[in-house]
Amino acid sequence: MQLDIMKGPSSWAHTARVARAVSGAGLAGIVFTETTQTPWMSLAQAASVAPELQLSTGIAVAFPRSPMVTAAIAWELAGNTGGRFRLGLGTQVRAHVERRYSAEFDHPGPRLRDYVRAVRACFDAFAGRAPLAYDGEFYRMSLLPDSWRPEQHAWPDIKIDVSAVGDWMCAMAGEVADGIHVHPLHSLPYLENRLLPAVTQGCARAGRPVSDVDLIVPVFVVGGDTAADRAPLLRRAKEQIAFYGSTRNYAFQFDDLGFTGLSARLNTLLKAGDLDGMRDAITDDIVEQFAVVGRWDDIPDALVSRYAGRAARLVSYLAEETIDTDPLAPARWGAIARAIA
Template structure:
């Protein structure tokens, strides 16, 4: 099992420094999110700073044409000597339509067509064959030799899809090289939704579920003193409240026997009551979303929760701790070593 570090929203020179510190601490990779700053520039900065896996986790697909995404991914695969993984997500309608000014509907079929179009670009880059993708949403048929980046020594970048609901999980299992699980995940959700739906999609393609990279973010609550753990616990509570206010994720609370959680969160969100949102996430609910331990026990806790499901676990809060104390990642050395041998 590999342990990665999630980051995003940092100046590019800071990303390079973080990449070096993460590598020295034994982290397998950096998972770079896309928000106010683009994921791809941060990936380039990290790839040129340290020999560490680089993953977009995730880059927003629809505002960029499949050709643009394929070209950037191709360059990152080349620059990183094959250590780059392209993680793509749909985002939500409001952001795609009102922030990016791009088409959103239908998100699932559009994403499937997008992935296949990117793969067609990769094939044309490598082989020089005519670009030939004709799907319901993307039609690509022109790539003169002078406009192609040409073959590279690295393999084609693996493509991972962000997926929450059963339909998209099946698409990922059928077409993608891996899947980015949403941070709002629980052992129940992983066992009852993620594993069977990925397996169903893989079976449709004649593949084994073990062929997939399953990338699972974790709200890791770690510290030797309870006061240290309490800080991360409360950050996790607020994140669960924030993510849980999205209607599409209500079923995750229902699986836990807590129906009505998402409507309660949305009511308090509309009132601007952040403390009230956090209060909805009781300790009982929160425990399903966090993995907790001291520095001596956290590796076993992560292994117990994710072994047999996740191939890569991503420390959600690791980069936050690093921005406050760049030496903080050194404490992870024993943990990353233990997980690598698990």
């Protein structure tokens, strides 16, 4: 397994500082989110200061962009990073897609499947492997004059990953994607009993082995040699578990583990603005299911025990915050990366 960190929105200067720290410590790469800013400029900035890092989007929002636009950006990034870029795509939610981006959302699962295939058709056309002649359920493209074709490079086989949570989306990912961005709110029973069986089903439809699909797994890693040392990260992990868990589409994550009704309770607290109450509703038993907590020296074994044989890449969800505040943090994360590799 390789260890990346998750990178949120920030200035280019901050991105450069984090990229240098991550590279110098020996971590594998950075996964860039798309929330209040697009990931592309920060990703290029990281590549310019730390060219050995593996870089990816986790995830870029698909539907507001034409597949051609997304493919062209990904093609440029792959060429300029020497093939060290992989494209992570996701749907976002209806409200954001329709009311913030003013884009189409209906039938998000089939739409995303068609989007992935359309982006691949663009890659094939850019590489000169086939003319651009994609006629899908939602996307149709048939014009790419030579004068508008991006310059070819040596890394045309760009991996495309998708975010997936439910059974249908996980099966779809197994059918068409190179990898899955697993949701940060996940437990081992979810991976074993829901995600992997669905991925296996999708792979069977496509006639390929499950090993063709990489699991890219964000993890709430809470390290510290004493309880007091762990307290800040533990607080943040509880806040994030509570925030994600308040979404009713994820209620099954709690229900499957016997924490029935917790999602509805968190949603009620969220609507009341009681963020402290949300965090306090996440008990240590719940944290144990959704996070990895322990002394720094014990974290590698805990990660290997939980994810070895399942995940190709782990993504430390909270590492960026520690790099900003603790000068020893890069070395700690680097030690974990080497131990689990």
